[in-house]
Amino acid sequence: MQKQGRNEVETGRDDPTRPLRGHPPLKGEGNAAPPILSVNNIEVIYDHVILVLKGVSLTVPQGGITALLGANGAGKTTTLKAISNLLHGERGEVTKGTIVFAGEQVQARSPNELVRRGCIQVMEGRHCFGHLSVEDNLLTGAFTRRDGNAAIRADLDLVYEYFPRLKVRRTSQAGYTSGGEQQMTAIGRALMSRPKMILLDEPSMGLAPQLVEEIFEIVRKLNEEQGVSFLLAEQNTNIALRYAKYGYILESGRIVLDGAAEALRRNEDVKEFYLGVGGEGRKSFRDVKHYKRRKRWLS
Amino acid sequence: MDLLNAIFVKPFADMVAAPDFLLQVLWEGLVAGVLYALIALGFVLIYKSSRIFNFAQGIMVVFAALTLIGFHEHGVPALLAVPLTLAVMFILAVAIERVVLRPLVNQPDIILFMATIGITLFLIGFGEIIFGGENKVMITEELLIPTGSYTFEPFGGFVSIEQKDLTAVVGAVVLVVVLLVFLNRSKMGRAIRALGDDHQAALSVGISLSTIWVLVWFIAGVIALATGIVWGARAGVSFALEVIAYKALPVLMLGGLESVSGAIIGGIAIGVLEKLFEIYWGQPLLGGNTETWFAFVLALIVLLFRPQGLFGERIIERV
Ligand SMILES: Nc1ncnc2c1ncn2[C@@H]1O[C@H](COP(=O)(O)OP(=O)(O)O)[C@@H](O)[C@H]1O
Ligand SMILES: [Mg+2]
Numbered sequence: 001m002q003k004q005g006r007n008e009v010e011t012g013r014d015d016p017t018r019p020l021r022g023h024p025p026l027k028g029e030g031n032a033a034p035p036i037l038s039v040n041n042i043e044v045i046y047d048h049v050i051l052v053l054k055g056v057s058l059t060v061p062q063g064g065i066t067a068l069l070g071a072n073g074a075g076k077t078t079t080l081k082a083i084s085n086l087l088h089g090e091r092g093e094v095t096k097g098t099i100v101f102a103g104e105q106v107q108a109r110s111p112n113e114l115v116r117r118g119c120i121q122v123m124e125g126r127h128c129f130g131h132l133s134v135e136d137n138l139l140t141g142a143f144t145r146r147d148g149n150a151a152i153r154a155d156l157d158l159v160y161e162y163f164p165r166l167k168v169r170r171t172s173q174a175g176y177t178s179g180g181e182q183q184m185t186a187i188g189r190a191l192m193s194r195p196k197m198i199l200l201d202e203p204s205m206g207l208a209p210q211l212v213e214e215i216f217e218i219v220r221k222l223n224e225e226q227g228v229s230f231l232l233a234e235q236n237t238n239i240a241l242r243y244a245k246y247g248y249i250l251e252s253g254r255i256v257l258d259g260a261a262e263a264l265r266r267n268e269d270v271k272e273f274y275l276g277v278g279g280e281g282r283k284s285f286r287d288v289k290h291y292k293r294r295k296r297w298l299s
Numbered sequence: 300m301d302l303l304n305a306i307f308v309k310p311f312a313d314m315v316a317a318p319d320f321l322l323q324v325l326w327e328g329l330v331a332g333v334l335y336a337l338i339a340l341g342f343v344l345i346y347k348s349s350r351i352f353n354f355a356q357g358i359m360v361v362f363a364a365l366t367l368i369g370f371h372e373h374g375v376p377a378l379l380a381v382p383l384t385l386a387v388m389f390i391l392a393v394a395i396e397r398v399v400l401r402p403l404v405n406q407p408d409i410i411l412f413m414a415t416i417g418i419t420l421f422l423i424g425f426g427e428i429i430f431g432g433e434n435k436v437m438i439t440e441e442l443l444i445p446t447g448s449y450t451f452e453p454f455g456g457f458v459s460i461e462q463k464d465l466t467a468v469v470g471a472v473v474l475v476v477v478l479l480v481f482l483n484r485s486k487m488g489r490a491i492r493a494l495g496d497d498h499q500a501a502l503s504v505g506i507s508l509s510t511i512w513v514l515v516w517f518i519a520g521v522i523a524l525a526t527g528i529v530w531g532a533r534a535g536v537s538f539a540l541e542v543i544a545y546k547a548l549p550v551l552m553l554g555g556l557e558s559v560s561g562a563i564i565g566g567i568a569i570g571v572l573e574k575l576f577e578i579y580w581g582q583p584l585l586g587g588n589t590e591t592w593f594a595f596v597l598a599l600i601v602l603l604f605r606p607q608g609l610f611g612e613r614i615i616e617r618v
Contacts, residue, residue, distance in 0.1 A: 086503055091405065115505025127500035129493045140493045143486065144505040189504060 035059040035100075036197055036229045037083065037119070042097030044075075044082050044253075046090070052078050054253040055097070058231075060197065065223050065230040067240040067261065069274060070250035076233035077124055079250070080199045083231070084121035085111050102196060116144045118196030124205065124233075126186040130175025134166055137174045137185050141192030152192070159188040162218055180211040187215070191222070197229040198222075204236040212236070216243045237274040241265050249274065310579035319456025324578050325571060330464045332570020333471040337526055338543065339550040339562035340478065341519040346556045347495030348515045349400065350408050354415040357544025358422045359520060363388055364527030364536040365430040368438060377441035381524075388520030389513075396512045404508070423538060432538065437531030439463065444532060467529040474525055475563060478518070482559065487514055495557060549594035553601055553609050561609065569594045 037060040044053035053075050060066040068076050081087040082094050083101070088110075099107050101119050114120070120141075129137050138159055142152045160167040163184040169177055174185055183203055190198050200219070204212040220243055222228045234240035241247055241261045249257040249270070257270070264270050314321045338356060345353045366387050370380035399414050439446060445462035452458070482488035487510075494501040494511055502508070527536065530543055550569050554561025573593040581589030601609055 084503065086499065089405065089499060089502055110507070111502045112505045112507040120505065121503050123500060123503055127497050127503070129496040129500060131496050132489070132492055136489055136492075139486070140489055140501070140506065141504050143490055143507075193505060 034062060034103075036062045036064075036102055037231065038100045039079070039083065040098045040100070042079075042082055042099065043095045044078050044087065044092055045095050046092045048091075048093075052092075052253050053082065056250070056253065056255055057097075058248050058255065058258070060229055060231050061246075063223070063227055063229055064246065065219070065232060065244045067237075067244035067247040068231060068233045068250060069237050069240060069247055070233075070235070072235060073252075074250040075253040076250055077201055078253075080121055080201050080231065080233055084114055084119065084199055085109060086121060086123075112144060115193050115195075118194070119199070120190045120193050120195045120197075121199040122186045122190045122201060122203070124201035126179070126182040128174035128177075128182045128185050128189075130173065132174055133171050134174050134177065134181070134185050135170040138166070138188050138192050141189035144193060155192055155194065159191050162191075162222065163188050179206055180208075180215070183207065183211075183215055184218075187218070191226075191228075195228055197231065199231050199233075201233045202235065203232075204234060204239060212239060219243060237270070305584055306580065309583075313579060317456065318454045319452075319458050322453060323458050324574055326458070326460060326464075328571035328574030329567065330468055330570070331574065332567035333468050333475075334526055334529060334543070334566075335546050335550050335570050336563045336566025337471050337474065337522050338547040339554060339566050340475065340559065341522040342547055342551055343554075343556060343559055343562045344491065344515045344518055348491050348511050349411070349494075351400075351411045351415060352408075352556070353519065354412065355418040355422065356519060356523065356547070357541035358419045358426075358538075359388075359391075359523035360527045360530070360544060361536065361538055361540050362391075362422050362426050363520060363524035364437065364531045364540070365426055365435065367524065367528065368435045368531075368536060369430050371438050371441060377438050378443070380438075381442070384524055385521065388524060389517050392513050392516035392520055395516055396509055400512050401509065423541075426538070434535050434537040435531075437528060437536055439528075439532040442528065444528075463529075463532050467532070470525060470529065474522070479559070487511070491515060546594065549598035552595075552598035555607055555609070565609065569597065572597065 039056060039058050041055045041057050042053055043051065043055060045051050056075070056079055058066070058068065058079075068079060070076050078087070078092065081090070081092065083099055083106075085106070087093065094107050098105055101114070102117060104117070106114060106117070106119070109117070111121075129140065132140070135156070138156060139152070142155070145152060160170075165181060166184055166188055169181055174182060177185065187198070187200070187203070203215050203219070207215070216239055219230060219232070223230060230244075232240055232244055241264055244261045247258065247261050247264045248255050249264070257264070257267070259267070265275070338360070341356050341359075342353055345351055345356075363384060367380050367384045370383050371377050375383060395418060399418060400411070403411055403414055444466050448459050448461045449465070450457065450459045482492060490501065490506045490511055491514070493504075494506060494508075526543070527540070530540060534540070546569075547566070550562060550565040553569065554563075554565030573590050576593050577587065577589050581587055581593070
């Protein structure tokens with residue numbers, strides 16, 4: 001299985017279904033690694049009629065942190081759910097395109113099968129199990145594992161190392177912990193599945209700035225020390241581009257811009273529309289017709 | 300004046316005057332109550348993990364009991380018939396998940412509820428074809444359930460406890476304790492509780508709906524068999540036995556559809572209270588037979604004041 005998967009990745013370079021817009025090798029970014037995830041031109045329809053994603057392509061390199069940016073309603077969550085296949089439970093459907101995770105097409109896989117393969121989503125709004133203790137929440141993350149109690153306990157300790165606060169709160173009902181603790185619980189719970197990749201949906205939502213910083217620091221550590229790849233959906237462009245290596249900007253179900261995080265941060269349009277810093281001598285609105293005029297949501 | 304006396308004074312005077320009789324009444328109530336609790340637990344587990352109100356719980360009791368007796372009639376030793384019946388209940392759970400639940404996932408709750416009515420009708424028809432419609436006697440002795448009785452003489456009086464009932468209570472308590480430990484300590488139990496809390500999140504961590512559904516329907520089947528044996532030992536087994544599942548309804552109204560402890564406490568409370576009411580108020584004042592409706596009235600009164608049920612899980616508002 002594993003071997004065959006690798007081959008597919010290697011030969012995948014000539015594959016016509018490769019993303020149109022993609023992840024061109026960047027100088028000095030170390031992007032030579034094959035992508036762990038590639039989303040190729042997918043279309044998503046809800047309730048058989050509502051077309052929400054209109055051909056989205058993106059890749060996440062092995063061991064990378066990639067940001068998926070965009071305003072509320074742009075389709076970030078839908079993209080993540082298309083990958084994890086949580087869409088199915090919401091009457092959503094991928095009607096076109098392919099999703100390749102670790103060398104295998106996964107559109108038809110259930111969330112359970114994806115988690116087994118190492119791809120897990122942390123949902124927007126945390127979604128802890130409110131009546132379960134923090135520790136029980138973490139343990140539910142190990143549902144798909146078959147490697148025995150000792151290994152699971154060891155990983156529990158590891159999660160407590162990354163999130164010392166959770167250890168203090170381990171016996172509290174998750175529903176009564178703070179927003180930051182719930183976000184940590186949700187990420188820790190995902191870690192318990194031993195993921196290769198975490199789809200992290202708006203971790204900053206509703207959290208105080210220094211907590212957001214703390215969470216992103218942990219994401220960085222997990223990425224560096226545990227080798228977990230991240231696809232990070234965020235409205236908080238500023239912080240996401242500080243931690244991600246590459247970013248995609250999504251508007252109304254289409255990717256309108258992508259590039260290395262550094263480059264995006266310097267991009268005048270991104271500054272204007274997503275970072276809230278007016279650049280001088282930037283293009284007029286007519287020249288950037290993809291972008292809709294909207295209020296700035298970030299500073 | 301007489302009436303007030305008969306309602307507020309005499310019953311309590313009677314209780315004090317004949318404490319041994321009171322004990323007997325309480326015991327009878329407890330026996331019924333434990334069984335209500337057990338059936339209610341079956342409902343709660345299925346409801347928690349799939350939002351389905353399982354109308355078929357009652358017929359599953361009959362079906363399990365008839366299967367057990369059926370195996371025995373075909374010469375299978377009773378103690379082997381039990382695991383075989385459990386195997387049948389497991390196959391039933393798998394079949395229900397495959398044929399009914401999986402195709403209907405994402406449908407409105409009412410559709411799933413009606414599907415369980417369909418399961419009920421199917422099991423009645425199917426059961427009658429296989430087992431025939433006549434009443435059967437539970438194979439109590441063959442299952443090594445003692446049928447004698449103990450007598451005590453507390454307060455210089457007389458209390459008799461049937462060994463059958465004692466077995467029922469002990470068996471039910473053991474089953475409930477095992478279930479509680481399973482729910483709170485095991486991986487699958489945790490997954491069932493997680494699914495009850497947040498369906499989407501449970502899916503997102505890879506909890507497999509089919510596995511959990513088969514599991515809870517199988518647990519409901521185990522409970523059905525236990526109830527069938529115990530109740531059948533007291534009253535025989537017929538399709539009319541199905542109605543004991545309706546006894547779980549007021550328990551659920553009281554305890555809340557999602558609360559495991561509510562089902563247990565509610566079941567025991569209703570069993571004991573309806574017995575007390577019948578003996579001390581119902582028979583002298585209302586001509587008896589109050590047990591058929593007392594629990595519902597009690598549940599309605601409670602619901603007037605606490606719509607989420609007495610033990611309904613606290614809804615955690617904070618996000
Ligand atoms: N279950 C659903 N059914 C129908 N439309 C939906 C559903 N979920 C999201 N949408 C629509 O899809 C669009 C994208 O939503 P979403 O992916 O949640 O955006 P984001 O996460 O970027 O805020 C929105 O216009 C939203 O109204
Ligand atoms: Mg979203």
